[in-house]
Amino acid sequence: MSDVDLYPVAEKAPEQVRTPTGKPLSALTLEAVMSGEVDARDVAITPEALLLQARIARAAGRVTLAENFERAADLVRVPQDLILDTYELLRPGRARDAQQLLDRAAQLRRDYGAERVAALIEEAAAVYTRRGLFVKRY
Amino acid sequence: MSEAPNSSNRWRRFGEWDSRPLRQDLFAAENPEAGFSVFRSPHDPAPSLTVEGGRVTGMDGKAAGDFDIIDAFIAAHHIDPAMAAVAMAMDPGEIARKLVDINVPRQELEALARGLTPARLAEVVGRLSALEIAFAYSKMRQRQTPGNQAHVTNAKDDPLQLAADSATAVALGFDEIETTMRVASNGWANALACTVGAAVGRGGVLFQCSIEEAEELQIGLAGLASYAETVSVYGTERAFIDGDDTPWSKALLTAAYASRGIKARCTSGAAAELLMGFHEQRSLLYLEARCLCLQRAMGVQGTQNGGIDGAPLTASMAGGVRELMAENLIAVWLGLECASGNDTRTSESEIRVGAKITPYLLAGSDLICSGFGSVKKYDNSFNASLFNGEEIEDYLVLQRDFETDGGLTPVDEDQVLGLRVRAVEALAAVMDELGLGKVPRERIMSVVFASGSQETESFTAGEVTPISAAIKARGITAVDVVRALAARGYTEEAENLLLMLRQRISGDYLQTSAIVRDGRVISAVNDPNEYHGPGTGYRMPEARWQAVQGIRNVLTRDRVLAVEDIGEAGESDWLLPRGEAVRGTAPHEVVIGVSPGFGRQLHRTTAGHRLEEVVAALVGGIEAGGGTARIVRMLHTADTSFLGLAAARLSGSGYGIGIQAKGTTVLHQADRMPHLNVELFSNAPLTGLDHYRALGRNAALYTHGEAPEPVVVPVQGEALGARFHVRVALLYAIETALTDPAATPVELDYRPPAGADRSDRP
Numbered sequence: 001m002s003d004v005d006l007y008p009v010a011e012k013a014p015e016q017v018r019t020p021t022g023k024p025l026s027a028l029t030l031e032a033v034m035s036g037e038v039d040a041r042d043v044a045i046t047p048e049a050l051l052l053q054a055r056i057a058r059a060a061g062r063v064t065l066a067e068n069f070e071r072a073a074d075l076v077r078v079p080q081d082l083i084l085d086t087y088e089l090l091r092p093g094r095a096r097d098a099q100q101l102l103d104r105a106a107q108l109r110r111d112y113g114a115e116r117v118a119a120l121i122e123e124a125a126a127v128y129t130r131r132g133l134f135v136k137r138y
Numbered sequence: 139m140s141e142a143p144n145s146s147n148r149w150r151r152f153g154e155w156d157s158r159p160l161r162q163d164l165f166a167a168e169n170p171e172a173g174f175s176v177f178r179s180p181h182d183p184a185p186s187l188t189v190e191g192g193r194v195t196g197m198d199g200k201a202a203g204d205f206d207i208i209d210a211f212i213a214a215h216h217i218d219p220a221m222a223a224v225a226m227a228m229d230p231g232e233i234a235r236k237l238v239d240i241n242v243p244r245q246e247l248e249a250l251a252r253g254l255t256p257a258r259l260a261e262v263v264g265r266l267s268a269l270e271i272a273f274a275y276s277k278m279r280q281r282q283t284p285g286n287q288a289h290v291t292n293a294k295d296d297p298l299q300l301a302a303d304s305a306t307a308v309a310l311g312f313d314e315i316e317t318t319m320r321v322a323s324n325g326w327a328n329a330l331a332c333t334v335g336a337a338v339g340r341g342g343v344l345f346q347c348s349i350e351e352a353e354e355l356q357i358g359l360a361g362l363a364s365y366a367e368t369v370s371v372y373g374t375e376r377a378f379i380d381g382d383d384t385p386w387s388k389a390l391l392t393a394a395y396a397s398r399g400i401k402a403r404c405t406s407g408a409a410a411e412l413l414m415g416f417h418e419q420r421s422l423l424y425l426e427a428r429c430l431c432l433q434r435a436m437g438v439q440g441t442q443n444g445g446i447d448g449a450p451l452t453a454s455m456a457g458g459v460r461e462l463m464a465e466n467l468i469a470v471w472l473g474l475e476c477a478s479g480n481d482t483r484t485s486e487s488e489i490r491v492g493a494k495i496t497p498y499l500l501a502g503s504d505l506i507c508s509g510f511g512s513v514k515k516y517d518n519s520f521n522a523s524l525f526n527g528e529e530i531e532d533y534l535v536l537q538r539d540f541e542t543d544g545g546l547t548p549v550d551e552d553q554v555l556g557l558r559v560r561a562v563e564a565l566a567a568v569m570d571e572l573g574l575g576k577v578p579r580e581r582i583m584s585v586v587f588a589s590g591s592q593e594t595e596s597f598t599a600g601e602v603t604p605i606s607a608a609i610k611a612r613g614i615t616a617v618d619v620v621r622a623l624a625a626r627g628y629t630e631e632a633e634n635l636l637l638m639l640r641q642r643i644s645g646d647y648l649q650t651s652a653i654v655r656d657g658r659v660i661s662a663v664n665d666p667n668e669y670h671g672p673g674t675g676y677r678m679p680e681a682r683w684q685a686v687q688g689i690r691n692v693l694t695r696d697r698v699l700a701v702e703d704i705g706e707a708g709e710s711d712w713l714l715p716r717g718e719a720v721r722g723t724a725p726h727e728v729v730i731g732v733s734p735g736f737g738r739q740l741h742r743t744t745a746g747h748r749l750e751e752v753v754a755a756l757v758g759g760i761e762a763g764g765g766t767a768r769i770v771r772m773l774h775t776a777d778t779s780f781l782g783l784a785a786a787r788l789s790g791s792g793y794g795i796g797i798q799a800k801g802t803t804v805l806h807q808a809d810r811m812p813h814l815n816v817e818l819f820s821n822a823p824l825t826g827l828d829h830y831r832a833l834g835r836n837a838a839l840y841t842h843g844e845a846p847e848p849v850v851v852p853v854q855g856e857a858l859g860a861r862f863h864v865r866v867a868l869l870y871a872i873e874t875a876l877t878d879p880a881a882t883p884v885e886l887d888y889r890p891p892a893g894a895d896r897s898d899r900p
Binding site: 004007008009010011014017018019025028029030033034038039040042043044045046049050052053056057060061062064065066067068069071072073074075076078080083084086087088090091092093117120121123124127128130131133137 | 203206207210211214215216245248249351352355356359360361375378379382383384386387389390391392393394395396397398399434435436437438439473615616617618620621624625629632633636639640641642643644645646648649650658659661662663664
């Protein structure tokens with residue numbers, strides 16, 4: 001059986017995904033929303049679900065898409081503000097130098113185990129250095 | 139006669155052409171140095187690739203040390219070195235042939251693409267004609283079932299209208315709804331309104347709010363957007379940096395969307411670099427091939443592609459529209475979902491607009507438009523789309539014409555009105571429930587019936603801003619909206635929205651080309667395009683084809699006959715049969731030969747004139763011209779020429795008039811060949827009573843040996859066939875069914891009904 005056969009997960013393998021608070025898909029009913037049993041924290045994807053979708057994408061021959069889902073799995077537990085700050089830092093002319101990017105990569109790796117995102121940032125640091133992208137824009 | 143002076147040394151047709159909408163379009167000359175080249179610039183690199191130790195050390199004429207940010211990302215993440223050894227060694231012409239060969243599977247070509255550089259991808263698609271590109275597109279596109287996306291915006295950022303128009307777009311069948319605003323700070327209110335509106339009706343529609351990246355991610359995180367499409371990429375380094383991003387910042391953003399369970403696609407399109415002033419003198423297609431390789435490298439599932447904001451500029455160049463198709467082909471060849479442009483309006487000419495969409499309607503696309511303007515042009519905050527609210531029915535008819543699925547479904551008036559009421563009331567209830575304000579009833583009703591914001595008495599952009607700020611500040615999420623809907627009795631809408639939120643947990647709609655239909659995700663994974671020749675690939679299921687045919691005002695035989703005042707086969711009291719007709723002898727006699735159903739089953743011409751009035755006009759004209767009229771019913775033929783000739787041969791003068799019930803009339807002479815008549819009214823829908831009267835008069839004058847000026851029914855080039863032939867064919871069939879080749883003509887006793895006008899008005 002190929003991982004492709006698990007798709008769509010909600011129909012073919014609903015038991016393989018849970019909400020961030022550990023509830024099964026079937027728990028997301030209108031009654032549960034009304035009773036407060038389910039709230040906004042439940043309406044989010046987990047690293048496990050993203051890694052499952054990455055396996056499906058890879059089995060479907062879409063390797064780069066799978067890698068994106070794996071980076072996404074890295075980012076699930078990274079707070080929104082830190083993601084937005086990292087995005088800002090990767091924009092041209094925001095980081096002073098390569099070290100600032102490398103420090104951010106190290107932080108994400110250390111605090112969140114975000115290995116694949118860290119590698120992406122390190123790769124950026126090298127190219128930005130070669131292309132001179134640490135010039136302030138405003 | 140024109141009053142225009144003849145002194146102007148110009149064929150006046152050019153002046154008429156000058157005033158057509160087309161002439162507002164600008165057309166640009168090829169000029170590679172200025173960035174105006176479409177498929178090939180002398181400054182484009184020759185395709186090349188060197189790989190050492192599994193790493194790309196040179197690509198498209200550049201060594202790795204000289205790679206710009208785009209080259210570097212493509213070399214690191216797009217090029218599959220093992221495949222490159224095979225693919226780059228292949229003859230580009232052979233690859234081009236594989237693209238249009240139904241025996242070469244899509245997957246084999248996608249694998250090859252992973253080993254091809256941007257310059258080689260551009261070179262290969264450049265070898266295909268427009269027709270071959272469209273065909274290859276139909277084979278290579280990702281999801282088998284086509285879809286479409288709507289823009290839903292308005293000039294006031296009025297949330298009530300957004301809700302009503304979202305529900306309308308859902309009813310029309312759009313799979314995605316994209317909104318944006320006139321005032322940036324209104325983003326949250328726009329998103330909330332579209333979220334509620336999209337949940338009305340069938341539900342299951344993906345919605346997004348196009349705004350600055352960080353804000354869009356926040357809105358998505360709150361569940362008030364389910365996809366994002368503003369991840370723009372560019373084909374030159376300086377354009378990219380001017381766009382304030384790099385491939386790595388965009389790759390991070392792409393992963394960030396996925397980490398929040400939000401579907402994302404990139405945006406790129408020809409001429410963006412040209413508009414931004416950093417084109418590096420490269421061809422549009424080469425730069426776009428770079429953008430697309432980069433997108434696959436970033437791992438985004440899809441692209442909004444095909445000269446989006448740059449489409450009009452691209453279309454200004456020779457071969458530009460073919461280029462837009464070519465870049466879409468590269469997108470799907472790389473395995474990307476393609477929202478295939480057809481977004482920004484590329485022309486003021488409706489003919490160019492219709493022609494531009496046609497290849498996509500024929501080939502299908504994941505999302506045929508990356509923004510079909512479901513609202514009126516002036517309400518589209520992205521600017522006018524290729525197709526807009528004004529032209530939705532034209533698009534629906536194109537689907538029906540070509541028996542093709544453009545993703546839209548005809549709607550009927552009661553259904554839409556009901557949905558609009560429901561959507562606006564639901565939003566008003568949610569706003570009240572969430573403490574965002576009470577909506578007066580007048581505002582609701584003004585929006586429900588309005589075609590656009592110029593007709594509404596509702597929220598203004600300035601009034602929306604504090605509402606939007608409150609939604610953001612209070613951290614209102616889609617779960618709060620579900621709760622508010624349910625609390626106010628909008629259970630179905632609450633369930634629809636919850637269904638979309640539930641999708642976020644499994645992440646199924648993050649896969650390539652995913653949309654939600656009937657509560658189920660379909661994507662390139664579980665609905666892959668498997669076209670490999672006739673009888674394969676997407677064919678509309680019968681029920682879908684029936685729905686596509688359901689445009690307004692389709693005429694059936696019963697409907698035509700009901701409107702046309704079709705009688706039973708009885709005789710009229712004003713035309714009474716009186717035995718077999720024989721040849722007359724009066725020297726100024728004009729015989730009027732009427733068709734088998736004339737005045738019996740059929741009573742009106744296609745111009746709407748009662749046949750009593752028509753006969754009165756003919757008879758009155760004949761008498762005014764000094765003739766005598768006699769009326770005979772032909773039963774052996776319903777054909778105008780033979781009606782006329784048979785009438786002429788029964789006429790004492792040798793002149794006769796043949797007339798069908800639908801009004802087509804001929805003036806004939808007994809010695810003539812059947813189709814060489816004296817005068818003819820072939821366009822019955824334009825023929826008025828005055829024309830009939832004048833024709834009768836002329837007939838009489840001919841009997842006196844005069845040569846009157848023939849009666850001409852002026853035409854202004856109306857598409858008469860389109861306007862009338864459905865009715866004509868059905869009505870004429872009634873007449874032909876009544877004919878009996880052996881039957882002899884019947885003399886009719888003409889008793890003009892009171893009121894029928896026989897006077898000869900000049």
